[in-house]
Amino acid sequence: MTTLLWFRRDLRLTDNPAFNYAVESGAVLPVYIHYPEEEAPWQPGAASNWWLHHSLTALKNALAERGLPLLIQSGPSLETLQHLIEQTGATQVVWNRLYEPAVIARDSVIKQTLAEQVTVKSFNANLLLEPWQIQNKQGRPFKVFTPYWKTCQNLLAQAPPTPSSVTTKPIAAKATQGLTIDELTLLPTLNWADDFSKYWQPGEEGAKDRLAHHLQHNLGDYKTDRDFPALPATSKLSAHLHFGEIGPRQIWATIEHLAPTNDENELVSRQHFLSEIAWREFAHHLLYHFPETVTQPFNSKWQNFEWNMAQTGQAAKWLSAWKQGTTGTSLVDAGMQELWQTGWMHNRVRMLVGSLLTKNMGIHWQQGARWFWDT
Numbered sequence: 588m589t590t591l592l593w594f595r596r597d598l599r600l601t602d603n604p605a606f607n608y609a610v611e612s613g614a615v616l617p618v619y620i621h622y623p624e625e626e627a628p629w630q631p632g633a634a635s636n637w638w639l640h641h642s643l644t645a646l647k648n649a650l651a652e653r654g655l656p657l658l659i660q661s662g663p664s665l666e667t668l669q670h671l672i673e674q675t676g677a678t679q680v681v682w683n684r685l686y687e688p689a690v691i692a693r694d695s696v697i698k699q700t701l702a703e704q705v706t707v708k709s710f711n712a713n714l715l716l717e718p719w720q721i722q723n724k725q726g727r728p729f730k731v732f733t734p735y736w737k738t739c740q741n742l743l744a745q746a747p748p749t750p751s752s753v754t755t756k757p758i759a760a761k762a763t764q765g766l767t768i769d770e771l772t773l774l775p776t777l778n779w780a781d782d783f784s785k786y787w788q789p790g791e792e793g794a795k796d797r798l799a800h801h802l803q804h805n806l807g808d809y810k811t812d813r814d815f816p817a818l819p820a821t822s823k824l825s826a827h828l829h830f831g832e833i834g835p836r837q838i839w840a841t842i843e844h845l846a847p848t849n850d851e852n853e854l855v856s857r858q859h860f861l862s863e864i865a866w867r868e869f870a871h872h873l874l875y876h877f878p879e880t881v882t883q884p885f886n887s888k889w890q891n892f893e894w895n896m897a898q899t900g901q902a903a904k905w906l907s908a909w910k911q912g913t914t915g916t917s918l919v920d921a922g923m924q925e926l927w928q929t930g931w932m933h934n935r936v937r938m939l940v941g942s943l944l945t946k947n948m949g950i951h952w953q954q955g956a957r958w959f960w961d962t
Contacts, residue, residue, distance in 0.1 A: 588612055588613035588614065588678050588679065589613065589614045589615075589616060589675055589676060589677040589678060589679070589760045590608075590609040590612050590613060590614070590615050590616070590677060590678070590679040590680070590681060590760075591616050591618055591668065591671055591672065591675070591677045591679065591680045591681070592605060592606060592609040592615050592616065592617045592618065592681055592682075593605075593618050593619075593620065593664075593668065593680060593681065593682040594617060594618065594619045594646065594657075594682075595619075595682060595683065595685055595831075596685060596713070596829065596830050596831045597682075597683040597712045597713065597831035598642045598643065598645070598646045598790070598791070598830050598831050598832050599646070599791040599794070599831055599832050599833065599834070600646075600649055600650070600653070600753065600791065601750065601752060601753075601791065601837065602712070602750035602751050602752070602834045602836055602837050603683065603712055603751075603831075603834075604683065604710035604711065604712055604751060605681045605682050605683045605708075605709070605710045605712065606753065607751055607753055608681055608708065608710065609679070609681050610753055610755050610756075610757045610758075611755050612679060613758060614758045614759065614760035614761075615655060615757055615758065615759065615760055616656070616658060616671070616675060616677065616759075616760035616761075616762055617650055617655055617656065617657050617658065618657075618658045618660060618667075618668075618671065619643060619646075619657060619658070619659050619660070620660045620661070620662070620664050620667050620668070621659070621660070621661045621766075621771050622661060622662055622663055622664055622667075625663070625664060625689070625690070625693050626687065626689050626690060627689065629687065629689070629881065629960065632960045632961035632962065633775055633780075633961050633962070634780065634783075634930040634961065634962050635829075635960075636773040636774070636775075637773065637774060637775065637780045637783055637930070638783075638787070638789050638826055638830060638930075639773050639789075639830065640768060640771070640773035640774050641784075641789035641790065642789040642790050642830050642832060643657070643659070643768050643771075644768055644790070645789060645790025645791060645792065645793070645832075646790065646791070647768065649790075649791060653756075653757050654757060654759050655757050655759050656759060656762040658671075658762050658763065658765040659765045659766040659767065659768060659770075659771065660765055660766065661766055661770075661771065664693065664697060665693075665696065665697045665700060665701075668680055668697065668701060669700075669701070669704075671763070672701075672704060672705060674763050675760060675761065675763065677705060677760070678705050678706060679705055679706040679707070679708070680701055680705055680706075680707050680708075681707070681708045681709070681710070682694075682709055682710075683709065683710050683711065683712035683713060683831070684709045684710065684711055684712075684713070685713070686713075686714075686718065686871050686874060686875050687874065687881075688874070688878035688881055691875075691878075694709070712831060712834055713831055713834060713835070713871075714835060714868055714871055715739070715743060715748050715835045715836060715839060715864070715865075715868055716739060716742060716743070716868065718871055718872045718875035718876060719875070720742065721735065721738055721739060721742070721872060722738075723738075728872060728873075728875075728876035728877075729869075729872065730873075732865075732866065732869050735865075735869050735872065736862060736865050736869070739865055739868065743839070747839075747840070747843065748835070748836035748839045748840055749836065749840065750834065750836045750837045750840050779927075780930075782928055782929070783929065783930055786929045786930075786931070787826065787929075787930070789826070789827075789830070789832070790832055791832045791833065793827065793832065794824065794827035794832040794833035795833065797822065797823060797824055797827060798822070798824060798833060798837075798838060798841065801821075801822040801823075801824070802841070802845070804819075805819070805820050805821070805822065806853065806856055806857065806860060807850065807852065807853045807856060808820065808852065808853075808856060809821075809856035809857075809859060809860050810852065810855050810856040810859045811852075811856075813859075813934075814935060815935075816918075816922070816933040816935050816936050821933065821934070822860070822863075823931065824838070825867075825931070826930070826931070828867065835864050835867070835868070838864055839861060839864060842857055842860060842861055845857065873885070882953070884952075894949055894950060894951040895948060895949040895950050895951075896951070897950055897951070897954050902948070902949075902950055905948045905950065906944075906948070906950055906954055909923065909940070909943065909944055909948065909950075909955075910923065910958050911923070912924035912927070914943065916943060918936065918939060919936070919939055919940050919943050921936070922936035922937070922939065922940050923940060926959070926962050927962060930962065940955075941955060
């Protein structure tokens, strides 16, 4: 039996249920399909593409150590998978679920179509709990974090997250000809991203190192120090989580299995860090249950708010100054310049730059979202 293992934003081998299932089923052909048009209008931006290039390289090397190739393809996902099924005689296609509205719609069509030919299975590798598992007492999705978090804690106490590891030696399926990672042209042609490698190590090993560094150097005082942007006190795991180089189950289990401590500050910090992981879950929860928030305000009373459109003269100047970090508001400018140089910004500064853009300049939040999405 040959299984096509479709990698997406789950670029790791540890605690990867689709990978585990494929390996245990027989011969495996890992595949990555590049066709960002299917995620429009929120296809990956330039900074994300830089990360993806290096993350795919790390994944390819990790698979090679286990005797597996990584077949790189480009084109519509359904057509590509159908072609690969014909070429390889695969009897199964497996992947890990994603939760953005455009991707859910695409994956639903792919699953229904392929199920007429082969076995199709999808798994949860990216969340502690599926969005549909968490409801309020009325059976509806939560809109506020605190009650959501309390419900999550109760559910996770009943069934603690347990990361999985691969116990079966993988068998490589016969691979067809694919593209090189360089042929995806993910890296920028200009040198604006040259400094990124000073700050980041994309890939599963980089994610593990980042978590270990956070536990050793930041976790003890995380609850208080995380509020100060000048301190290197946050985990900086967000991009690693986004690309699935580490999963929330791994982080949760690592924190839960730390050695006992009598340091009250550290105990509080551990729980607060877990609540920040839950904030990420909450964002997925909202996006799944309220998919209109990709383009519409979460609170409908803002639907007809009169924004300063950035195409007009003054608004365009303000937006340009905001992007370049030349507004004259020092902390905002420092944050925007940090974003450009590192691809990342401290959460407290994100709130400030967002507030200046929308409340002070009156510029539509999607103008800011687009810039963040690209940088």
